[in-house]
Amino acid sequence: xxxxxxxxxxxxxxxxxEAYLDESLAGPRRARVDAHLVGCEACRAEVAQxxxxxxxxxxxxxxxxxxxxxxxxxxxxxxxxxxxxxxNRKPAAVRxxxxxxxxxxxxxxxxxxxxxxxPAVGLAAAAVLVVGVYAFVHRPTEIQVTPQDMQRAxxxxxxxMARIGQxxxxxxxxxxxxxxxxxxxxxxxxxxxxxxxxNIRQ
Amino acid sequence: MQIKQAWMTVALVATLAGAGRAFATxxxxxxxxxxxxxxxxKLFGKQETNVEVFLEPAMLQFIGKMASGDPEMxxxxxxxxxIRVQSFQMDSDKVDAVEKTVADAAQxxxxxxxxxxxxxxxRKGGSQTYVxxxxxxxxxxxxxxxxxxxxxxxxxxxxxGEIDPEQIGRLSRTIHIDQLDSLRxxxxxxxxxxxxxxxxxxADDKKPVKK
Numbered sequence: 001x002x003x004x005x006x007x008x009x010x011x012x013x014x015x016x017x018e019a020y021l022d023e024s025l026a027g028p029r030r031a032r033v034d035a036h037l038v039g040c041e042a043c044r045a046e047v048a049q050x051x052x053x054x055x056x057x058x059x060x061x062x063x064x065x066x067x068x069x070x071x072x073x074x075x076x077x078x079x080x081x082x083x084x085x086x087x088n089r090k091p092a093a094v095r096x097x098x099x100x101x102x103x104x105x106x107x108x109x110x111x112x113x114x115x116x117x118x119p120a121v122g123l124a125a126a127a128v129l130v131v132g133v134y135a136f137v138h139r140p141t142e143i144q145v146t147p148q149d150m151q152r153a154x155x156x157x158x159x160x161m162a163r164i165g166q167x168x169x170x171x172x173x174x175x176x177x178x179x180x181x182x183x184x185x186x187x188x189x190x191x192x193x194x195x196x197x198x199n200i201r202q
Numbered sequence: 203m204q205i206k207q208a209w210m211t212v213a214l215v216a217t218l219a220g221a222g223r224a225f226a227t228x229x230x231x232x233x234x235x236x237x238x239x240x241x242x243x244k245l246f247g248k249q250e251t252n253v254e255v256f257l258e259p260a261m262l263q264f265i266g267k268m269a270s271g272d273p274e275m276x277x278x279x280x281x282x283x284x285i286r287v288q289s290f291q292m293d294s295d296k297v298d299a300v301e302k303t304v305a306d307a308a309q310x311x312x313x314x315x316x317x318x319x320x321x322x323x324x325r326k327g328g329s330q331t332y333v334x335x336x337x338x339x340x341x342x343x344x345x346x347x348x349x350x351x352x353x354x355x356x357x358x359x360x361x362x363g364e365i366d367p368e369q370i371g372r373l374s375r376t377i378h379i380d381q382l383d384s385l386r387x388x389x390x391x392x393x394x395x396x397x398x399x400x401x402x403x404x405a406d407d408k409k410p411v412k413k
Contacts, residue, residue: 145264154265154272156255157279160287161373164333164359167349171322171331 008036013043017050230259230284235336235344235362237311239288242303242348242358246290252355255287262363274372282363289357297352301330304348304356308332311346319367328352335367342366 008016013036019025020033037044080092230236259282266280292300311334312318320333332348345367347359 145261149261150265150268153257153261154275156257157262157265157275157285158373160255160285160359160361161278161370163287163357164345164347164370165373167331167347167357168320168333171320171333171349174322174324174327174329174331 008032010036010040010043013037013040014046017047020047021050021054230362233283233343233362234315234338235342235360236284237344237346237360239286239307239358239360242300242307242356243288243290245296245300245303246356249290249293251288252291253287253289253357255285257282257285259283274369278365278369278373282361282365284360284362286360287357289355291355292350292352294352297328297350300350300356301328301352304330304332304350308334308348316346335365345370 013033016025016029016033020030025033037047231238262279262282262285266276266278266282268276308318308321311332314336316334316336318332319335320331322329322331324330329352330348330350332346334346336343336345342365344363345359345361345365347357349358350356
């Protein structure tokens, strides 16, 4: 059911009575009030009473405002509109209209009217969120290096270099030992053994 | 309305470009000199490391600028981006698995363009030593050392950045490893409290200092 089709409650009609009597209610809403009044005697009486009060008030005689009151009001209005430092300040009504215009423009910018822009704005918001989280997690940390930290880090670098040197040297020694054993010592031993065996046989 | 759309497009593109840039920076794992030892390290499970060194770019750059007393050290560190060392006590149950994984890793490194400087397999003792260097356009980008001694420990070193093996040689000759073993190594690379440091009681220890 559309909202325009739902019947109005008595409480809602009481709120709308003044606007109804001023004829400032828009067509559909006015029609809903009319529809309610057709079926609700209490509200009809309420409207009739309000109309009666309004008519009675309008029938009261007009009285002219005294010059003193008029002058006081004018002075206060002028004071309210006067610039704080004596410059050319625009009247309050003009300023209010300008502010309203800016608000309207801002809303036009901020509220995407096309459905095409909604995902784009969502994507941009997601990207900003991701970048924000990443920047927070990977924010540059201030390194406070004490002389002890420095000395230790330098010692670690030296240790690493020395360890690599030690490993390399150890591997080199191993190669030399292996090569010597296989290519020099073992053949030499075999050759000496062969010579000795030959001598023994002879 | 067209101006509005143009502005929003520019903002969107700028935001996405910024996001991409944020993800692209500071990721050393993409550096050609970086080696991931995770496959090897997980073989040791929750076993405590004998030595673990992790020096970040900021600290290395700091040493590069501040180590004025040793120009050789300053020159070396200024070009480095990261130093990682992990050393584990070898367990006889794990020797075969570690040797196989390290041999596979060495093969993989060669496939990725790492050049071997040292490859030694000691069939008697069972130890293995691999030292690799990564060169890109003739310029070194990193060095990797994998050393397994089945009766002692396994050591894995990855140095990311421009490194000259001759510099290592010169630096390693200036200090004897046994003297350095007396240093209590920082297990996490930074903010280590030395208040309980007892370097002197380790001076005669031949092995890297245990945690």
